[in-house]
Amino acid sequence: MDQLHTIAHRFTARAPACDYWTLRLVAEESEHLSVRQGVVEPSTLDSSLGAMVTVAVGGGIGYGATSDLSPAGLQAATEQALGWAETHARLGLFDAALYPRSNLHAEYRSPVARSWENLPLADKIALLQDANRALQLNERIVDWAAWLAYRRVTQLLVTSEGGRIAQTLDYLSPGLVAVANAGSQTQRRHGGGADWSQQGGLERLAYLDLVADASRVGEEAIALLEAPECPEGRRDLILLPSQMVLQIHESIGHPLELDRILGDERNYAGTSFVTPEMFGTYRYGSKLLNVTFDPSVPGELASGVADDEGTPATREYLIRAGILERPLGGRLSQARSGLPGTANARASGWDRPAIDRMGNINLEPGPGPKEDTLAQLIGRVERGVLMDTNRSWSIDDSRNKFQFGCELGRLIEDGELRGLVRNPGYRGISAEFWRSLDGVGGPDTREVRGVQNCGKGEPNQAVYVGHAAPPCLFRNVAVFGGGE
Amino acid sequence: MTPGAFFELTDRLNGSLAGQEGLFCSLASETSDFVRLNHNRIRQAGSVRGTSLGLTLIEGSRQAEASCDLTGDPAQDLARARDLLGRLRERIPHVPDDPYLNCSEAPWTSDTRVGDAPPDPHAAVAELITLAEGLDLVGIWASGEIAEGLASSLGHRHWHRSQSFNLDWSAYHSGDRAVKATYAGMTWDGRALAARIEAIRRGLEIMGRPPRTLRPGRYRAYLAPAAVGELTDMLAWGGFDLKGHRTRQTPLLKLVGGERTFDPRVSIREENRRGLKPSFTPEGFRSPGTVTLIDGGRYAQCLVDARDAKEYGEPVNAAGGSPESLALDGGDIPDSQILARLDTGLYVGNLWYCNWSDPNDCRVTGMTRFGTYWVEGGELIAPVNVMRFDDSLYHLLGGRLEGLTTERELILSPQTYEGRSTDSQLLPGILVSGIELAL
Numbered sequence: 020m021d022q023l024h025t026i027a028h029r030f031t032a033r034a035p036a037c038d039y040w041t042l043r044l045v046a047e048e049s050e051h052l053s054v055r056q057g058v059v060e061p062s063t064l065d066s067s068l069g070a071m072v073t074v075a076v077g078g079g080i081g082y083g084a085t086s087d088l089s090p091a092g093l094q095a096a097t098e099q100a101l102g103w104a105e106t107h108a109r110l111g112l113f114d115a116a117l118y119p120r121s122n123l124h125a126e127y128r129s130p131v132a133r134s135w136e137n138l139p140l141a142d143k144i145a146l147l148q149d150a151n152r153a154l155q156l157n158e159r160i161v162d163w164a165a166w167l168a169y170r171r172v173t174q175l176l177v178t179s180e181g182g183r184i185a186q187t188l189d190y191l192s193p194g195l196v197a198v199a200n201a202g203s204q205t206q207r208r209h210g211g212g213a214d215w216s217q218q219g220g221l222e223r224l225a226y227l228d229l230v231a232d233a234s235r236v237g238e239e240a241i242a243l244l245e246a247p248e249c250p251e252g253r254r255d256l257i258l259l260p261s262q263m264v265l266q267i268h269e270s271i272g273h274p275l276e277l278d279r280i281l282g283d284e285r286n287y288a289g290t291s292f293v294t295p296e297m298f299g300t301y302r303y304g305s306k307l308l309n310v311t312f313d314p315s316v317p318g319e320l321a322s323g324v325a326d327d328e329g330t331p332a333t334r335e336y337l338i339r340a341g342i343l344e345r346p347l348g349g350r351l352s353q354a355r356s357g358l359p360g361t362a363n364a365r366a367s368g369w370d371r372p373a374i375d376r377m378g379n380i381n382l383e384p385g386p387g388p389k390e391d392t393l394a395q396l397i398g399r400v401e402r403g404v405l406m407d408t409n410r411s412w413s414i415d416d417s418r419n420k421f422q423f424g425c426e427l428g429r430l431i432e433d434g435e436l437r438g439l440v441r442n443p444g445y446r447g448i449s450a451e452f453w454r455s456l457d458g459v460g461g462p463d464t465r466e467v468r469g470v471q472n473c474g475k476g477e478p479n480q481a482v483y484v485g486h487a488a489p490p491c492l493f494r495n496v497a498v499f500g501g502g503e
Numbered sequence: 504m505t506p507g508a509f510f511e512l513t514d515r516l517n518g519s520l521a522g523q524e525g526l527f528c529s530l531a532s533e534t535s536d537f538v539r540l541n542h543n544r545i546r547q548a549g550s551v552r553g554t555s556l557g558l559t560l561i562e563g564s565r566q567a568e569a570s571c572d573l574t575g576d577p578a579q580d581l582a583r584a585r586d587l588l589g590r591l592r593e594r595i596p597h598v599p600d601d602p603y604l605n606c607s608e609a610p611w612t613s614d615t616r617v618g619d620a621p622p623d624p625h626a627a628v629a630e631l632i633t634l635a636e637g638l639d640l641v642g643i644w645a646s647g648e649i650a651e652g653l654a655s656s657l658g659h660r661h662w663h664r665s666q667s668f669n670l671d672w673s674a675y676h677s678g679d680r681a682v683k684a685t686y687a688g689m690t691w692d693g694r695a696l697a698a699r700i701e702a703i704r705r706g707l708e709i710m711g712r713p714p715r716t717l718r719p720g721r722y723r724a725y726l727a728p729a730a731v732g733e734l735t736d737m738l739a740w741g742g743f744d745l746k747g748h749r750t751r752q753t754p755l756l757k758l759v760g761g762e763r764t765f766d767p768r769v770s771i772r773e774e775n776r777r778g779l780k781p782s783f784t785p786e787g788f789r790s791p792g793t794v795t796l797i798d799g800g801r802y803a804q805c806l807v808d809a810r811d812a813k814e815y816g817e818p819v820n821a822a823g824g825s826p827e828s829l830a831l832d833g834g835d836i837p838d839s840q841i842l843a844r845l846d847t848g849l850y851v852g853n854l855w856y857c858n859w860s861d862p863n864d865c866r867v868t869g870m871t872r873f874g875t876y877w878v879e880g881g882e883l884i885a886p887v888n889v890m891r892f893d894d895s896l897y898h899l900l901g902g903r904l905e906g907l908t909t910e911r912e913l914i915l916s917p918q919t920y921e922g923r924s925t926d927s928q929l930l931p932g933i934l935v936s937g938i939e940l941a942l
Contacts, residue, residue, distance in 0.1 A: 082549030501861035
């Protein structure tokens with residue numbers, strides 16, 4: 020961070036003449052270790068350092084991004100930004116006066132109890148080798164791998180109005196996969212935190228316990244080979260948090276993004292079935308549906324102190340007791356739309372501008388006691404399916420007609436879990452699906468997860484997004500299995 | 504960064520190697536302008552200048568990889584590169600031998616320059632906005648130079664530079680009803696842009712008609728090249744890489760095993776000879792001009808990158824396991840006869856958000872999107888509200904395939920996740936006797 024402060028100080032001393040400017044400096048360090056079939060794959064050490072200069076002048080806005088952080092490099096980026104601001108002033112969608120100004124001073128660091136450097140490389144490789152041995156249960160396991168990845172993002176945002184926001188985000192991303200095959204049937208199962216990334220350090224390994232989890236992963240992959248296909252028809256559905264993540268992401272998070280509602284994403288990521296007049300009155304789901312934008316959850320992927328427009332991040336209800344309250348939109352989108360929003364203008368790196376993104380979008384657990392445990396949710400199902408771990412996702416450009424597939428399913432009959440079913444999937448319509456929510460796990464069942472590949476924007480940007488959720492029960496959903 | 508600056512940097516690094524050390528250096532450089540449009544006005548505009556250096560240090564049978572951004576200043580870049588090399592030297596004693604280490608030991612050189620200088624982006628965007636006056640246009644302008652370089656301590660020296668523009672946009676009638684178009688290439692022609700805008704205006708006239716809502720079921724359909732591209736993208740996702748085949752994860756498992764076939768008219772190739780991608784792999788191997796993946800409906804070859812080649816004892820024929828310059832052979836339906844041959848059914852301009860529904864059976868789900876119409880008696884009748892399909896490619900490219908168009912469309916990827924993509928597809932449209940709509 021010291022290096023970024025030095026560069027920022029140098030830039031500020033020669034700041035461009037304009038109505039407002041921001042300098043966003045981003046340094047990234049990452050490391051990826053992987054062992055596949057007992058063979059250590061080439062380890063990778065990646066680093067990145069660059070800056071984005073944004074200027075507002077004469078009613079226009081422009082940006083220039085560069086990996087050349089010398090005074091001349093930043094000057095060249097500034098001139099590019101000024102050139103685009105001039106063109107934007109003539110042909111822009113809105114006046115630069117709407118662009119938010121920030122004088123916020125804030126700092127944030129991810130909670131890390133045990134740093135990445137705290138475990139020697141040889142020990143990390145040994146852990147992955149142990150997990151590999153545990154994954155390879157028999158000859159039906161035809162491929163297997165374990166990995167461990169670390170990423171640190173250090174970002175400094177300074178503004179012409181004295182804003183200075185420093186954030187250091189540490190992520191640990193371990194995982195396991197086992198691939199089982201019999202004839203023309205192949206099944207994959209993930210574990211070890213593969214779909215459970217968080218901010219934090221190596222302390223997460225104790226909880227995830229890769230070696231112990233490897234046996235389960237391998238056993239379930241093999242068992243799925245012989246399992247019957249998930250039945251087709253309408254049944255009750257229990258989604259574990261490992262699938263709730265995608266359900267929230269695609270059919271609540273994306274449709275509530277204000278830039279979609281404003282039309283910015285219509286050529287790529289799509290629009291939204293949600294329209295401005297719905298906020299405050301629209302019944303999005305049953306009374307059990309409570310969804311928050313919450314940047315304060317320790318360890319969740321998108322926790323932080325402010326967004327990339329310099330707006331302080333605070334917890335807000337998006338949906339309360341089923342009623343839609345506010346969209347996901349940063350201050351620029353709020354000014355363009357006249358709607359309230361959240362601090363969620365984020366960029367994927369130094370080379371991309373901030374746009375409306377999900378942060379941590381969480382489905383709040385039920386108050387209990389009726390819905391306290393997963394067993395109690397299952398007990399309320401006469402004929403249904405439980406689904407675990409997303410493997411396929413697809414939804415229309417208005418975020419309404421969705422279809423998801425999961426790695427593993429289990430039948431539920433008369434309130435009890437029965438056998439495994441393979442290739443489980445379900446489909447529905449967002450505007451109807453959440454109204455069928457009839458059970459929400461209690462606080463003890465909530466899991467803090469997220470996704471690391473949320474893509475949108477032109478130019479394209481992929482960011483980490485947090486989702487915390489308990490298991491949930493939905494009534495009368497169209498489910499199906501595999502086959503042509 | 505210029506090729507001279509890159510090779511000077513790598514010569515300095517190579518000169519510092521000791522003992523059994525070997526080094527492969529790669530470079531990815533981008534000078535891009537991006538202009539985002541909404542309601543036919545500029546939403547967000549800017550420029551990105553970035554260069555990334557990749558190093559693979561080899562010592563005996565061990566290897567380790569690293570990358571960093573470069574500044575463009577020779578002294579600073581040499582210092583960063585030396586620091587990165589130092590980190591790899593610290594690391595390499597602690598990694599075991601890699602049995603699948605595989606780098607070209609036969610040095611060769613290449614220097615490819617593709618495309619003219621793109622137009623001034625400020626002027627091009629202003630021209631677009633003027634031509635599209637009155638349209639609710641939304642999309643992205645991307646242009647500039649992309650360069651990739653490779654140099655090794657063995658003597659490989661490669662440079663591939665392309666200059667291009669890619670205008671990817673759609674025009675909305677109302678709600679989610681829109682017509683999509685692209686104008687991408689190496690040589691700018693304002694008249695070509697004007698022609699596309701006029702075509703969009705004509706398409707919007709039909710979009711303004713009351714839309715049809717279809718019930719789930721099987722419908723006769725024509726899939727335009729952009730829609731076919733979404734399906735071939737799915738095949739590219741694990742369908743052709745050797746590792747996926749050997750570990751039985753490919754969605755073409757039943758095709759490989761002979762349980763299923765595609766129609767004999769379906770032949771799919773990787774065509775590096777198109778020249779939009781580098782002819783060298785990151786390990787210094789030469790990519791063949793053409794690799795036939797599906798030949799006459801049957802599995803032919805896989806794409807084999809250097810690591811998989813060593814693991815499975817096959818020759819290298821690709822930089823990676825996914826096609827980057829895919830081509831589907833054309834057929835015998837002239838574009839002019841598409842609607843007549845369809846007669847009554849669904850004209851699908853684009854598909855969207857495809858994913859595997861069941862990879863074991865090559866079953867894909869996704870949505871219809873832009874420019875999808877109901878056709879009766881060979882005439883476009885009305886736009887169709889978005890529908891979800893869920894069907895196997897063994898049907899769509901197999902038993903239900905009635906034909907492919909003679910003309911093919913070169914689709915330059917507008918993707919910009921890891922910088923501006925240089926991927927492309929050369930595709931016909933396809934006529935199918937049925938596609939299963941599920942929702």
